[in-house]
Amino acid sequence: MGKGEEVSNKQVLLKDSVYGSLKETDMVLSRGTTHLKAPQGSKAILVKNIYLACDPRPIWSKGLSNTIDYPIEAGSVISGFGVSKVLDSDHPDFKEGDLMWGMTRWEEYSLIETPKFMFKIHNTDVPLSYYTGLLGMPGLSAYAGFFEICSPKKGEYVFVSSASGAVGQIVGQFAKLMGCYVVGSAGSDDKVDLLKNKFGFDEAFNYKKEHDLDAALKRYFPNGIDIYFENVGGKMLDAVLLNMRQHGRISGCGMISQYNLEQHEGVHNLFNLITKRIRMEGFVVFDYFHLYPNFLDLILQYIKEGKMVYIEDIVEGLESGPSTLIRLYAGHIVGRAVICVTTE
Amino acid sequence: MGKGEEVSNKQVLLKDSVYGSLKETDMVLSRGTTHLKAPQGSKAILVKNIYLACDPRPIWSKGLSNTIDYPIEAGSVISGFGVSKVLDSDHPDFKEGDLMWGMTRWEEYSLIETPKFMFKIHNTDVPLSYYTGLLGMPGLSAYAGFFEICSPKKGEYVFVSSASGAVGQIVGQFAKLMGCYVVGSAGSDDKVDLLKNKFGFDEAFNYKKEHDLDAALKRYFPNGIDIYFENVGGKMLDAVLLNMRQHGRISGCGMISQYNLEQHEGVHNLFNLITKRIRMEGFVVFDYFHLYPNFLDLILQYIKEGKMVYIEDIVEGLESGPSTLIRLYAGHIVGRAVICVTTE
Numbered sequence: 025m026g027k028g029e030e031v032s033n034k035q036v037l038l039k040d041s042v043y044g045s046l047k048e049t050d051m052v053l054s055r056g057t058t059h060l061k062a063p064q065g066s067k068a069i070l071v072k073n074i075y076l077a078c079d080p081r082p083i084w085s086k087g088l089s090n091t092i093d094y095p096i097e098a099g100s101v102i103s104g105f106g107v108s109k110v111l112d113s114d115h116p117d118f119k120e121g122d123l124m125w126g127m128t129r130w131e132e133y134s135l136i137e138t139p140k141f142m143f144k145i146h147n148t149d150v151p152l153s154y155y156t157g158l159l160g161m162p163g164l165s166a167y168a169g170f171f172e173i174c175s176p177k178k179g180e181y182v183f184v185s186s187a188s189g190a191v192g193q194i195v196g197q198f199a200k201l202m203g204c205y206v207v208g209s210a211g212s213d214d215k216v217d218l219l220k221n222k223f224g225f226d227e228a229f230n231y232k233k234e235h236d237l238d239a240a241l242k243r244y245f246p247n248g249i250d251i252y253f254e255n256v257g258g259k260m261l262d263a264v265l266l267n268m269r270q271h272g273r274i275s276g277c278g279m280i281s282q283y284n285l286e287q288h289e290g291v292h293n294l295f296n297l298i299t300k301r302i303r304m305e306g307f308v309v310f311d312y313f314h315l316y317p318n319f320l321d322l323i324l325q326y327i328k329e330g331k332m333v334y335i336e337d338i339v340e341g342l343e344s345g346p347s348t349l350i351r352l353y354a355g356h357i358v359g360r361a362v363i364c365v366t367t368e
Numbered sequence: 369m370g371k372g373e374e375v376s377n378k379q380v381l382l383k384d385s386v387y388g389s390l391k392e393t394d395m396v397l398s399r400g401t402t403h404l405k406a407p408q409g410s411k412a413i414l415v416k417n418i419y420l421a422c423d424p425r426p427i428w429s430k431g432l433s434n435t436i437d438y439p440i441e442a443g444s445v446i447s448g449f450g451v452s453k454v455l456d457s458d459h460p461d462f463k464e465g466d467l468m469w470g471m472t473r474w475e476e477y478s479l480i481e482t483p484k485f486m487f488k489i490h491n492t493d494v495p496l497s498y499y500t501g502l503l504g505m506p507g508l509s510a511y512a513g514f515f516e517i518c519s520p521k522k523g524e525y526v527f528v529s530s531a532s533g534a535v536g537q538i539v540g541q542f543a544k545l546m547g548c549y550v551v552g553s554a555g556s557d558d559k560v561d562l563l564k565n566k567f568g569f570d571e572a573f574n575y576k577k578e579h580d581l582d583a584a585l586k587r588y589f590p591n592g593i594d595i596y597f598e599n600v601g602g603k604m605l606d607a608v609l610l611n612m613r614q615h616g617r618i619s620g621c622g623m624i625s626q627y628n629l630e631q632h633e634g635v636h637n638l639f640n641l642i643t644k645r646i647r648m649e650g651f652v653v654f655d656y657f658h659l660y661p662n663f664l665d666l667i668l669q670y671i672k673e674g675k676m677v678y679i680e681d682i683v684e685g686l687e688s689g690p691s692t693l694i695r696l697y698a699g700h701i702v703g704r705a706v707i708c709v710t711t712e
Contacts, residue, residue: 257638276642290634294601297650298620304648306641 035131051346071108077156078361125155157360166194168312173275178203186255188215211355237263265293276306335359379475395690406458415452421500422705469499501704510538512656517619522547530599555699581607609637620650679703
């Protein structure tokens with residue numbers, strides 16, 4: 025393939041209008057063409073996408089996404105984090121052959137016009153796909169949310185929802201490394217098994233088998249919860265509020281249970297924020313990219329020492345993207361969902 | 369009245385069982401007797417109550433109040449903040465004749481067994497009743513909640529609910545003194561008038577006349593809200609969440625709209641905490657009493673300079689307590705509700 029050559033480019037688009045829950049048929053595979061060239065004077069880069077991450081996010085109507093950093097926007101090629109190889113660059117920081125991770129799109133080739141959230145990959149003695157997960161956005165989310173927002177202390181009681189997911193599994197391991205007691209919830213017995221036997225959570229439970237989440241939390245946290253790493257929202261948050269300890273911290277990372285609802289569920293127990301002096305803080309990983317170098321050093325060291333493991337569910341080919349995203353919302357993915365676009 | 373003399377002691381009790389909303393008939397006036405003596409070796413003090421505050425608080429079932437700092441507990445003499453005079457003291461820090469403010473009870477004479485939250489009053493060239501309000505717990509709540517929790521900056525957009533209440537009127541004045549733009553909501557046109565013309569709020573509105581709180585907030589905050597001082601909870605909080613700006617702060621001081629409900633209303637818009645990176649933090653004034661001396665110096669200076677005003681609704685006699693508390697929950701009090709127990 026020569027530079028500037030026009031090639032065919034498979035893409036996954038979200039239709040203009042999405043009603044109700046996201047369905048596989050809301051996404052279409054199309055075939056466009058792309059010049060393998062970053063226009064001169066554009067400061068853009070032209071990349072070949074190798075791995076693409078499947079992230080649970082709100083579906084956003086066309087043109088309304090300006091209030092949220094990282095939506096799935098109707099009427100566009102789906103955007104998302106990925107690992108890519110530079111084929112052509114008009115940007116001084118990147119050159120042909122560089123590997124990088126950051127914001128790209130669900131297609132074979134992408135012209136990245138403003139490579140603001142793109143990081144060069146220097147360390148390749150780990151699986152390259154890890155840069156969509158443990159060494160990428162989910163890893164940094166876990167790091168920022170847990171250490172910066174939750175201010176953990178040794179011996180504290182930590183609860184993580186959606187704990188086997190891309191972010192949760194890392195938070196749990198951070199908590200154990202800090203000397204905390206950590207319990208995770210997940211949506212299948214297989215995931216619960218992973219949490220306890222692979223990621224080293226002290227306890228874990230299948231929330232789908234609990235008809236009373238409050239009672240479940242009281243069973244695992246007879247003394248209450250100091251830190252809640254929030255990934256799901258809704259009923260789980262309501263039950264957690266009843267079980268928080270005084271001066272507890274809740275970091276809001278995601279609310280996957282709510283993204284596909286027309287109206288979000290009501291949370292009734294917020295008065296606990298006052299009586300228990302709880303700090304609840306939402307965060308967006310984009311505000312913490314300046315911490316990435318520190319974070320990366322720490323994680324690479326942990327991986328080298330065998331202190332950090334990571335589970336991925338890698339599917340082959342862009343064609344698998346839509347069904348994988350649907351499986352993710354349905355809770356049928358174990359670990360980080362990744363699409364392998366090419367093995368070349 | 370001699371020391372140790374047994375005197376009759378009017379008291380207001382809450383009945384053992386309270387169902388549904390608090391009613392005037394849930395409170396009874398009874399007449400006990402009290403020895404005007406602090407038992408030797410008890411470290412207690414015996415006080416005559418002069419002013420008693422009416423505070424909106426959750427009603428708590430008998431024996432269940434251990435999870436909350438300052439409830440109205442069924443089956444007991446109603447507890448509350450007040451201004452009192454020491455008649456006898458077995459405590460080294462207090463002596464006969466001292467004036468003090470702090471936690472006492474709705475009765476003529478109280479034996480304060482652990483005067484932990486009692487402050488000696490040194491400055492008496494302000495109305496003594498102010499120590500139930502501007503110079504007491506509500507003042508310190510406004511100070512801690514606004515300055516410590518909300519970290520205000522000059523020019524920020526501040527919204528205060530229940531803004532003409534004991535705490536709200538002070539928060540609004542703090543916000544103006546900081547150079548913020550401040551809007552308050554209240555439940556009558558008279559209160560709205562006070563907010564704008566007495567307390568110097570930039571704008572104010574009667575929430576009962578707004579069928580769409582979101583639209584009302586958008587009218588007063590076209591650029592959004594940086595700081596929300598939360599006194600009411602429920603629907604107002606939901607509307608505020610839609611109008612917060614990025615990196616906004618919400619301090620949870622009270623949720624008066626919810627205290628009389630069997631189940632608290634659901635709050636649906638919490639996902640905004642994440643997308644807008646909002647910090648929402650509850651607080652209880654008891655954690656901030658160490659700041660009282662700094663706070664008092666500041667406010668006395670402001671009063672002297674004419675920079676701080678305060679409105680009270682003072683009723684005469686313990687007998688007026690129950691109806692005043694009901695008027696408070698119904699939103700029929702303007703300013704700080706105070707019971708004057710004695711003028712002697």
